Amino acid sequence: xxxxxxxxxxxxxxxxxxxxxLIGVGFGFFLEKGGFSSARKLTAQFYLRDFAVLKVMFTAVxxxxxxFWGLVHLGMLDLEFTFINLTYIWPQIVGGLILGIxxxxxxxxxxxxxxAATTGKLDALWCIAGIFFGIFVFSELQPALKAFQNxxxxxxxxxxxxxxxxxxxxxxxxxxxxIGAFSLGTIVENKKGSVVQPD
Amino acid sequence: MDTKIINRISAAVLxxxxxxxxxxxxxxxxxxxxxxxxxxAIAMYGEDMIDPLVLIDWIIGETGDFIVVDLRNxxxxxxxxxxxxxxxxxxxxxxxxxxxxxxxxxxxxxxxxDGTRSGQAWSxxxxxxYEAYILKGGIKGWWRKIMTPLSAKELLLADLDPxxxxxxxxxxxxxxxxxxxxxxxxxxxxxxxxxxxxxxxPKKKKKSGGC
Numbered sequence: 179x180x181x182x183x184x185x186x187x188x189x190x191x192x193x194x195x196x197x198x199x200l201i202g203v204g205f206g207f208f209l210e211k212g213g214f215s216s217a218r219k220l221t222a223q224f225y226l227r228d229f230a231v232l233k234v235m236f237t238a239v240x241x242x243x244x245x246f247w248g249l250v251h252l253g254m255l256d257l258e259f260t261f262i263n264l265t266y267i268w269p270q271i272v273g274g275l276i277l278g279i280x281x282x283x284x285x286x287x288x289x290x291x292x293x294a295a296t297t298g299k300l301d302a303l304w305c306i307a308g309i310f311f312g313i314f315v316f317s318e319l320q321p322a323l324k325a326f327q328n329x330x331x332x333x334x335x336x337x338x339x340x341x342x343x344x345x346x347x348x349x350x351x352x353x354x355x356x357i358g359a360f361s362l363g364t365i366v367e368n369k370k371g372s373v374v375q376p377d
Numbered sequence: 378m379d380t381k382i383i384n385r386i387s388a389a390v391l392x393x394x395x396x397x398x399x400x401x402x403x404x405x406x407x408x409x410x411x412x413x414x415x416x417x418a419i420a421m422y423g424e425d426m427i428d429p430l431v432l433i434d435w436i437i438g439e440t441g442d443f444i445v446v447d448l449r450n451x452x453x454x455x456x457x458x459x460x461x462x463x464x465x466x467x468x469x470x471x472x473x474x475x476x477x478x479x480x481x482x483x484x485x486x487x488x489x490x491d492g493t494r495s496g497q498a499w500s501x502x503x504x505x506x507y508e509a510y511i512l513k514g515g516i517k518g519w520w521r522k523i524m525t526p527l528s529a530k531e532l533l534l535a536d537l538d539p540x541x542x543x544x545x546x547x548x549x550x551x552x553x554x555x556x557x558x559x560x561x562x563x564x565x566x567x568x569x570x571x572x573x574x575x576x577x578x579p580k581k582k583k584k585s586g587g588c
Contacts, residue, residue: 237387244394251401253473346399353395357388 206293213376215294217285217301222374224282229363236356243352247345267330284308425499427486427510429522430537433549435486436460443484446470448494449516459488459519460553467494471501484508491515523549 189197212234213219222228249255281287284305286294291309294302320327332340338348419425435443436459445462447454454464467489469475479485485507487495495511502509512519523546537545 240391240395244391244398247398248394251398344399344403346395346397346401350392350395350399353388353391357392360384360388 205289206296209290209293210297214290215297215299215302216374216376217294217299219374219376220287220290221282221285226366227370228374229360229367232363233360236359240349240353240356243349247349250345262334262336265330265332265335266328267332269327269329280308419503425496425503425509425511426492426513428513429519430542430545432459432486432512432519433523433545433552437549437552443486444480445486445488445512446479447516448487448489448498453490453516457516457520459516462488467498470498476505479507481507484510486510486512488512488519489515491517522546523553 209215213230214234219228220231223231246255250257277287284291284301286302286305288309291302291305295306316323336345338345341348432445445459447458447462447464448467448470449464450466451464454462458464463478465475465478470479479502485502487498487502487509489495489498492511492513492515495515499509499511514521527542527546
């Protein structure tokens with residue numbers, strides 16, 4: 179079997195959409211089950227009281243990274259069929275900062291806001307409305323921001339290419355960082371008291 | 378089972394997996410991605426194309442620094458092909474075996490029916506670092522420009538001196554099919570070349586014996 183599944187041409191567009199839907203359902207289910215629809219739990223990360231967000235997201239990155247490169251090594255995943263976002267270093271740094279500030283102030287990132295909204299949380303609905311308003315404002319200002327938006331282009335670049343090492347080295351570094359961060363997070367959590375229960 | 382033990386086992390599994398990937402090194406065929414505008418610029422300035430008249434110079438000059446890869450089906454390739462070309466059907470090219478047949482140190486001239494498939498293969502090969510070119514017009518262009526005599530009008534419209542071009546093409550045909558050969562030329566009434574119909578001699582015989 180080859181991945182991504184669409185690359186084999188064995189599935190129709192509608193089957194692909196159905197699979198995407200099912201994966202989305204699973205993703206939403208587990209985010210909710212992990213308590214990630216709670217703004218209190220999510221923002222507790224930034225006050226160093228609950229490291230669940232870091233643990234879940236970092237674990238996802240490391241597991242996905244190992245799975246991805248493992249499949250590439252096994253010849254089961256063709257990089258040609260994968261989509262890699264172009265790197266525009268300056269706007270992405272600024273965008274990351276804005277997202278981080280919005281995360282703390284709003285209590286949600288875009289994905290968790292959607293999960294929380296489905297449970298009927300009013301703050302999440304307002305957060306989503308804000309996201310749409312922000313997109314609208316950006317679209318209106320886009321002609322003026324175009325030069326900045328396209329600045330610092332580095333093309334489609336992997337971290338390991340940028341550092342000049344093999345993908346495995348970067349993954350090993352990421353796993354070690356994750357283990358270190360998780361241990362440190364747990365120590366801090368234990369010092370500060372109990373983890374935040376989702377509301 | 379205790380959560381702590383599960384966490385430790387998970388961490389150990391991830392660590393071992395990462396170490397295995399380190400030991401495996403780089404995947405055999407990692408795409409060396411370039412900025413997409415590099416390819417765009419090459420295509421925009423027409424540097425992705427090679428004219429049949431240039432390719433024939435390379436073939437006659439026997440420079441040895443290029444390979445002609447024919448992406449058509451084996452049956453079409455057997456019907457008619459460019460001397461010295463290698464047949465790697467389009468679908469087979471996108472496999473590790475297919476790529477391995479294309480030497481990285483040579484210029485690769487891609488040939489298909491009309492240039493469409495070559496364009497697709499060109500993008501992939503260029504991204505992977507190959508110095509690839511598309512034969513302009515594909516095998517139809519080759520047939521039209523090299524294998525059949527040009528009309529007087531076409532000769533006049535060409536960049537080269539008509540007499541010089543005529544002599545060059547005659548020499549090219551003689552080189553390809555043997556001295557004094559007269560090709561069976563298809564009708565050129567509406568200027569659109571029909572697909573090559575002639576059954577060429579087996580390639581090995583061409584070089585040594587002629588028609």
